Amino acid sequence: MATSYAGRLDPRHAPRLWWLAALCWVEALAVGAYLSAAPERVESVRYLFYPFVWITVGAAAVLWTDPPQASGRARLVAGAVAGAYFFVLASLAGLVAVDLAGLLGGSNGHAVAYHSTGWQFSLAAPGWGPRVGYAGEVVSATFVPYRVAGYLALAYLVYAAVLDAAKRALSGALGLVSCVGCTFPLVGGLAAGAAGGTGVVSALRALSVDISTLVFVAAVALLAFGPSLAERARR
Numbered sequence: 001m002a003t004s005y006a007g008r009l010d011p012r013h014a015p016r017l018w019w020l021a022a023l024c025w026v027e028a029l030a031v032g033a034y035l036s037a038a039p040e041r042v043e044s045v046r047y048l049f050y051p052f053v054w055i056t057v058g059a060a061a062v063l064w065t066d067p068p069q070a071s072g073r074a075r076l077v078a079g080a081v082a083g084a085y086f087f088v089l090a091s092l093a094g095l096v097a098v099d100l101a102g103l104l105g106g107s108n109g110h111a112v113a114y115h116s117t118g119w120q121f122s123l124a125a126p127g128w129g130p131r132v133g134y135a136g137e138v139v140s141a142t143f144v145p146y147r148v149a150g151y152l153a154l155a156y157l158v159y160a161a162v163l164d165a166a167k168r169a170l171s172g173a174l175g176l177v178s179c180v181g182c183t184f185p186l187v188g189g190l191a192a193g194a195a196g197g198t199g200v201v202s203a204l205r206a207l208s209v210d211i212s213t214l215v216f217v218a219a220v221a222l223l224a225f226g227p228s229l230a231e232r233a234r235r
Helices: 011-037 046-063 072-092 109-114 145-167 169-177 180-195 199-234
Strands: 096-098 118-122 131-135 139-143
Touching: 011 046, 046 145, 046 199, 072 096, 072 145, 145 199
Parallel strands: none
Antiparallel strands: 096 139, 118 131, 131 139
């Protein structure tokens, strides 16, 4: 499922470097403005920078990933797979929730009685916010900037991988199914959910952002650099 990622330092990619540099400059300004205006002292500075790790790494991966040429049907299939992948990641992260009973026409009045519905807006540190949420009777969604940007970047990398798998037919499709970069965030989310309220998870909850950031960077690296490394190994 290798996609061509060669030529990252090619001079023709200078505009991409400028876009990335501009993004980093805006992020630095946002952090500086927040630190100067924050009413209280920030105790864990690393949490201010984690969102920008997601945004910057994701943006760099998207800028330097060129999906292969493919037919309209292949692009449609790849888009559907990438969309489903994004939805699963967003669901595991709690960004999207669907009440299946309400969707199928069942009664959900009990849930509505205890949860307010409608639009919600809140400010937070750059990258963590501004947060926009919608709580409905069937579908609820929350927009957390760095999470949405990161998951969109992963979905785009999966889109490119699916297109490349279509070119490689069965061998590529099997490679996509076993893709560690694709499944790493999914397995991490499922493991955290399955462990629920165990003591281990309770102990690691304080490091949840640290771990999720590490998983995200590893997934992007595997999706972006894994294919070219695999090609070199086969030569």
